[in-house]
Amino acid sequence: MFNRLSEKLGDIAHKLRGAARVSEADLDATLREMRMALLEADVALPVTRHLMNEVRERALGAEVAKSLQPGQVIIKILNDALADLLGGQRRDLDLSKIPSVILLCGLQGAGKTTTAGKLARLLVSQGKKVALTSVDATRPAAREQLQVLAGQVDVPYIAGEGGSAAAMARSAVKQAGRDGHHVLIxxxxxRQVVDDELMNEIRDVATAVGATERLLVLDAMTGQTALQIAEQFHSAVNMSGCILTKTDADVRGGAALSVAHSTGVPIRYVGTGEKVDAFELFDPQRMAGRILGQGDVVGLVEKIQAGVDQQQAEKAADRLKKGQFDLGDFAEQLGQMQNMGGMASMLKMMPGMKLPQEALDQIDDKPVKRMQAMVYSMTPKERKYPKLMNGSRKRRIAMGSGTSVPELNRMLKQFLQMQRMMKKMKGGKGKRMLTQMMGKFGGGMGGGMPPGMPKM
Structure with a gap:
């Protein structure tokens, strides 16, 4: 999401950053570029006008005129205006009631059922006791699909009873209360389109269960149509937030900017892919920074904390201190990187790492997976003592991992270089040695870049 907008606004911000003087004419030219970038990103015209007026009014103030770095101040103004447009401060869910009911609604095909499973998984990771239920009696196998998802994310599914959606919802809430669940999703x-019957049903369900959160699930790919859908649902049900799905396929991102500003309904989460863990909390401040190419350090740290097994990391650190780093540890570290979303996902969040989207799209994590496959095709003894490997062992490993002997030889050579350097990292020169190690590790796979990185 926001790929095109981020690329263009990031370029504008880059030009402004070093400007020692910004005249009113310069500002107007910059705002014209911004306006075109926003409209091309499918942001609604009234929203674009509001943002441009806001930035211009603040940028012509005394703060910029007195600054020694006016370009930097304008970037900060744009960052703050974008964050305000996206909803201001991050808003967490209200889960004070037990059980707290989170009602999901939206049109068919927006991804409500999948989102229910993803949200349940996220809340469980935060220590909540969660259950799922469905009151969808119109779409064939809707409840069965949610039951399967509940099993995948390891939460119970509650089958509500009754002749209407509201009755089924009441029954499910009572059962969730008896079972001691903190949250019921x-x-x-x-429906294919918004109609009175759909709105009446959702309104009845929300009233019957006293839903603490009413979240609209919107397909980001619908563009400006998402704004109309959001306005219709909000007027009928008074939504407390929305969840944008399929944002990985939406390079423009205009829906996010338009919906938050026009309806006042904050974006709470975004779906970033098909897998159940491809789901993120939405933070307007951090998203504004990412759009302007300033990275997201907090998001990167959170991704690392979520993706890294702390016990494994401590064990690896202890082995590293003792100079015992072997191929098994190496494969584990590669796996940890994959758990964090791969190289491209992490690079996008790093400040100062300005790569065009075309380059990010070329980043391939397959070499990392191939290296893991090679290691996992070895015996425990071979992982611990790589020098044991002769020609026949190498052929067996290459065949078992679907690779070739030359690939295996390259990986082993690079690993041995790493291992030698890590043994030297016990002294005060550790930081410098780590830098050299990373350079040598990448040297055979793309000019010093990590595996899978395109050559620039």
């Missing part, structure tokens, strides 16, 4: 029926 309630998936409702959708």
């Amino acid at each position: 309630l998936d409702t029926a959708g």
Whole structure:
């Protein structure tokens, strides 16, 4: 999401950053570029006008005129205006009531059922006791699909009883209370289009269960149509937030900017892929920084904390101190990187790492997976003592991992270089040695870049 907008606004911010003087004419030219970038990103015209007026009014103030780095101040103004447009401060869910009912609604095909599973997984990771239920009686197998998802994310599914959606919802809430669940996520029926019958049903369900959160699930790919859908649902049900799905396929991102500003309904989460863990909390401040190419350090740290097994990391650090780093540890570290979303996902969040989207799209994590496959095709003894490997062992490993002997030889050579350097890292020169190690490790796979990185 925001790939095109980020690329263009990032370029504008880069030009401004070093400017020692910014005249009113310079500012107007910059704002014209911004306006075109926003419209091309499918941001609604009234929203674009509001943002441009806001930035211009603040940028012509005394703060910029007195600054020694006016370009930097304008970037900060743009960052703050974008964050305000996206909803201001991050808003967490209200889960004070037990059970707290989170009602999901939206049109068919927006991804409500999948989102219910993803949200449940996220809340469980935060220590909440969660259950799922569906009151969708119109779409074939909707409840069965949610039951399967509940099993995948390891939460119970509660089958509500009753002749109407509201009755089924009431029954499910009572059962969730008896079972001691903290949160009940309630998936409702959708339609191809917004109609009175759908709105009446959702309104009845929300009233019947006293839903603490009413979240609209929107397909980011619908562009400006998402704004109309959001306005219709909000006027009928008074939504407390929305979840944008399929943002990995939406390079423009205009829906996010338009919906948050026009309806006042904050974006709470975004779906970033098909897998159940491809789901993120939405933070307007951090997203504004990412759009302007300033990275997201906090998001990167959170991704690392979520993706890294702390016990494994401590064990690896202890072995590293003792100079015992072997191929098994190496494969584990590669796996940890994959758990964090791969190289491209991490590079996008790093400040100062300005790569065009075309380059990010070329980043391939397959070499990392191939190296893991080679290591996992070895015996425990071979992982610990790589020098044991002769020609026949190498052929067996290459065949077992679907690679070739030359690939295996390259990987072993690079690993041995790493291992030698890590043994030297016990002294005060550790930091310098680590830098050299990373350079040598990448040297055979793309000019000093990590595996899978395109040559620039």
